[in-house]
Amino acid sequence: MSVKQQVDHLIVNGEIFTGERASPHLNNGAIAVNGNRIVAIGDARSLQERYQSESVTDVGGAIVHPGMIDTHVHAISLGLHSLPVSIDKASASKFSYADVKVQTDDESTDALTAAAAVALLRRGYTCFMEAGTVFETDAFAAALQRIGMRGMVSAPFGWDDVSIFESLAPATITKRLMERAPANRAAVIRRLERELTRNADKDALVTGYVCLYGECSATDALTRDASDLARQAGVLFNQHQGFVRQWQEFEHAKYGISGVQRLHRLGALTERTTLSHMNVMSDADAELVVKNRPGITWCPNNALHRAVHPQDHCRLPWLIDRGVCVSLGIDTTMYHPLGTAGMASLLLSASVGHRLDDAEPFYMQTANAARNIGYADELGTLAVGKRADIVVRAVEDITHTALEQAGALLALSSSQIPVDLVMIDGRVVMKDGRLTATDQTELLRSALRQRRRILERAGASAE
Structure with a gap:
């Protein structure tokens, strides 16, 4: 029995839209991430036979796509x-x-x-x-x-x-x-x-x-x-x-x-x-x-x-x-x-x-x-060697679950499907639709305070 390769993250059981026109869709797919790079992408079963990780995310059929x-x-x-x-x-x-x-x-x-x-x-x-x-x-x-x-x-x-x-x-x-x-x-x-x-x-x-x-x-x-x-x-x-x-x-x-x-x-x-x-x-x-x-x-x-x-x-x-x-x-x-x-x-x-x-x-x-933006070799598609910028959409919304490929891509482009998880450069920055590194609610409150402040200053300067 071959020894599995250890990686930092495994995302499994996803409907993966790669961003690659030649091979745009992977049913029941998986992505292996090590450091800030994608090291493998393919069928979920075969990747789980080759890789192991302490961080395995089973997305349960959710849509996965490049950021x-x-x-x-x-x-x-x-x-x-x-x-x-x-x-x-x-x-x-x-x-x-x-x-x-x-x-x-x-x-x-x-x-x-x-x-x-x-x-x-x-x-x-x-x-x-x-x-x-x-x-x-x-x-x-x-x-x-x-x-x-x-x-x-x-x-x-x-x-x-x-x-x-x-x-x-x-x-x-x-x-x-x-x-x-x-x-x-x-x-x-x-x-x-x-x-x-x-x-x-x-x-x-x-x-x-x-x-x-x-x-x-x-x-x-x-x-x-x-x-x-x-x-x-x-x-x-x-x-x-x-x-x-x-x-x-x-x-x-x-x-x-x-x-x-x-x-x-x-x-x-x-x-x-x-x-x-x-x-x-x-x-x-x-x-x-x-x-x-x-x-x-x-x-x-x-x-x-x-x-x-x-x-x-x-x-x-x-x-x-x-x-x-x-x-x-x-x-x-x-x-x-x-x-x-x-x-x-x-x-x-x-x-x-x-x-x-x-x-x-x-x-x-x-x-x-x-x-x-000058990053064709680094971003934009889910491919081996590229940076691990990965988005997982929420699976619970049946109106936007993947079935017909072009229709799914159109739905993605409209950005109306709720986001569950976001990984950037191999780090999970959003999970369950919430930031992982900072208080999302307080962040918005601070922005609202600052918005009022600059508008007040602008109104005063315009008088």
């Missing part, structure tokens, strides 16, 4: 959902988002980030990329590390020319915002370099990447410097691009070419680039994307909210068919609930006569998302 990844989240806004804050303008009854985001400090950022992490974990996300708008990046990192969640962070508001916002959205540019995020090329590069020091630890849960705000807010010089820095550091280069038509037209008028064409001219449109939004693009832009293969983070909820389409044809399904890697982001959740981007992507694709397959939103939030 989902949101590739475009403005983290602080997760705590502001449904509150009386206007994104673009101030009015008699509302103060602007710009008034709010400058009021954060270490205490509020820590509390709101932690609460946001819980909200994401409870919907099956194990990692997210903060979209370059957190000032207190160390507090952001500390909150995620305390919980055990992955995150990516960059310098806040990477820009050196804010004329587009002064012209088209003046309420987004306040004096206090410009004090905290000066439009200065050298200052932006210094801040970016600081965030990249997080990557010295190869096992760090929170890592740095290079993000510019984009949408014509970076000069050619800053764009070159930032993309060169990303290339030298071996990290992702990201920016907002092609959000709405008027911003696209402003950039074309300023530079004589579109934003995508300018990135191409500057050598910044590569496979290590991810562009967020891309709601508006010309035929020439789309062809450049197909040729150069940058990743795209699609935020369909925002496109619907802004009524970008049908005035501007949604080209994302066309790009997907041509092999462009598209992932999903929820963006600013003051209006857009977490877990709805997958369904919104199907709605938008159908509206342009190019309906995506039911399973596509799942892949856009797993394997595609991992590629679009």
Whole structure:
């Protein structure tokens, strides 16, 4: 009789959705985890004959899948959902988002980030990329590390020319915002370099990447410097691009070419680039994307909210068919609930006569998302050698138990199935839907207190 190999964890008797398109589903499967890596995945009976562990979790037929990844989240806004804050303008009854985001400090950022992490974990996300708008990046990192969640962070508001916002959205540019995020090329590069020091630890849960705000807010010089820095550091280069038509037209008028064409001219449109939004693009832009293969983070909820389409044809399904890697982001959740981007992507694709397959939103939030944050070799699928970021859904909900594969993947992408257990980097961070390392109830109470505090401060500063 052969000696069984000892491992740290065994997850058995699961309906496993691997995130691998070639072999997406494993009935009555098991996963062996040692350290922070998956060492085996396969039939539950055969794995139990080969491996043993003091930590065996029999999930009883529950759905098991790789941790989902949101590739475009403005983290602080997760705590502001449904509150009386206007994104673009101030009015008699509302103060602007710009008034709010400058009021954060270490205490509020820590509390709101932690609460946001819980909200994401409870919907099956194990990692997210903060979209370059957190000032207190160390507090952001500390909150995620305390919980055990992955995150990516960059310098806040990477820009050196804010004329587009002064012209088209003046309420987004306040004096206090410009004090905290000066439009200065050298200052932006210094801040970016600081965030990249997080990557010295190869096992760090929170890592740095290079993000510019984009949408014509970076000069050619800053764009070159930032993309060169990303290339030298071996990290992702990201920016907002092609959000709405008027911003696209402003950039074309300023530079004589579109934003995508300018990135191409500057050598910044590569496979290590991810562009967020891309709601508006010309035929020439789309062809450049197909040729150069940058990743795209699609935020369909925002496109619907802004009524970008049908005035501007949604080209994302066309790009997907041509092999462009598209992932999903929820963006600013003051209006857009977490877990709805997958369904919104199907709605938008159908509206342009190019309906995506039911399973596509799942892949856009797993394997595609991992590629679009620069971690295709580490995350996004359940495979031997990859990091053990694993989600187990609650088995008691019969309306979402696995039967038909594509339908199960569609249900997963909507994030409506309750989460039971979450493992990140081989550590169980959530069990029975509750955090294992900290008091989840007190965490939320703290976030609510901090939310009221920054809103009060924002209201006072706006008067």
